[in-house]
Amino acid sequence: MISDPDVIGLLYLVAIVCFILALRFLSSPKHARRGNWLGGVGMIIAIATTLLREGIGNWALIVIGAAIGAAVGLVGARKVKMTAMPQMVALFNGVGGGAAALVALAEFHTSGGDLVWDSALSTVLSALIGSISFAGSLVAFAKLQELVSGRPIVFPGQNIVNIVVLAAAVVIGIAIVGGLESQWAIDVLVVLALIFGVMFVLPIGGADMPVVISMLNAFTGLAASATGFVLHSTVLIVAGMLVGASGTLLTLLMAKAMNRSVANVLFGAFGQVQAGAGQARADDGRTVRATTADDVAVQLSFARKVIIVPGYGMAVAQAQHDVRQLADLLEEKGVDVKYAIHPVAGRMPGHMNVLLAEANVPYTQLFEMDEINPEFPQTDVALVIGANDVTNPAARSDQSSPIYGMPILDVDKAASIVVMKRSMNPGFAGIDNELYLDPKTTMLFGDAKESVLKLIGAVKAM
Amino acid sequence: MTDVGSLVFVVELTILVLAAFLGFEVISKVPTMLHTPLMSGTNFIHGIVIVGAILVLGEADDTYLKTIGFIAMVLATANVVGGWFVTDRMLEMFKRRPEPGEREPKK
16 A cells, blocks of 8 residues: 555656656657567556555455456457458547546546536536546447448538537636636537537548547547546556647648648548549540550569558558569569558558558558658559548649649659559549550559459469 | 646647647658658557547546546557557568568469
């Protein structure tokens, strides 16, 4: 039993240092894993210290709750496929936010609503942000898991409804800080925040998920931090804020990679606006050329340099292992193979890197956009596997295009381009890709995995 | 120092702001390829709300608090345990190109 608050504070400080070092170790893949272990140690210290604090009871409930949570978390973490990682992260964001909101509710109840203004403010913020994060994350999860459509769900006046809901929640929050002590007030606040969480993620399309997930991550961190103010716990304040900073930074990075403001991503309902855009170009006589796996195999085998451009299509088809096998075969034939990774390829920051790492592709073969773009002009074949908008030259040239200004991979500068695609459906942004009409481009239609397997067969047969 | 209550608030606010700057510094050094592990790693760290969940549940003396605290406990533990194991699983996969001799066996 620890009763000295100084000892408790010092032990929490040790936990804080562990968390900071854990994040520092993430600066290189070499010792990143050690960092996570250190973070684990910090968490154990924080939990043990809390359990040993004076006045902690209800042991049976604590143990049962922890056992249920641990079982769910462990099974989820073990079973989840790497392709489903964005959903998993969304889900953990949600449960963390939910827990923060619940703690705030409990503290409000304990105090009987009789709070000093600063405690009231922290409680309100924790409940508000935590609830938004909880509901928003569950919707993001449902979208990524395709329980609901990944396309933007919009209705007229949506932004106005959202603003009204949020404003109502904020007004009630201010009233609580101002001295309104009723239980119903905080209940209504939570309900409004939950509604807002659902409503603000619903209209956001699949391709914008990297921004949304990063932002929900930041929200949950901030909610935890606010909870820290409620409980006067430094470890919660610091750890929560570290997550808040991380999520905010990632949100800004992702938005920048799409050359759009965060506000535009959140309220733009991308993919709905430009029904007619890009249609005219398809009628100018140029046509899409389809090809066969055998032809592509010849092209690849006799190339000196091949750059593979993976996208969400590869993730959906779970083709990463086969892609790597194809790359290995080509390397054995003396072909120089590299991978080009666009920052927003996939559904979360760094999604492609994780999938390729899972397939044992050494990370030294993966190149970021700025590193690889100068190499496309010297490349014989650019092999685009399930990527679309991040290769669309319209982003460079067509001012009327909704993705104009977004930095892209300069795939069109390669000597020849092979695009593996399920069908001619436009990407998530809902716009035609001019790359497909380029005379240097050939299309290999079909499921990414099946196409890659056919390619492997054809390359082996040569 | 007449009003100790608000002094605590100001000190905590100071800690918050410093943590924000520190967070930005540290996170900006994380390479792009590790952004997914970074997200799941920070996911694990915000599982620190488990401290709040334990305090609420451990000090709960009525049904309302016990219920709320119990749910919070389940959610936070799932967050901590799941977040950590997922991150560990992911980081295990990031490897350098193996040396020619230790290339994994084929076929």
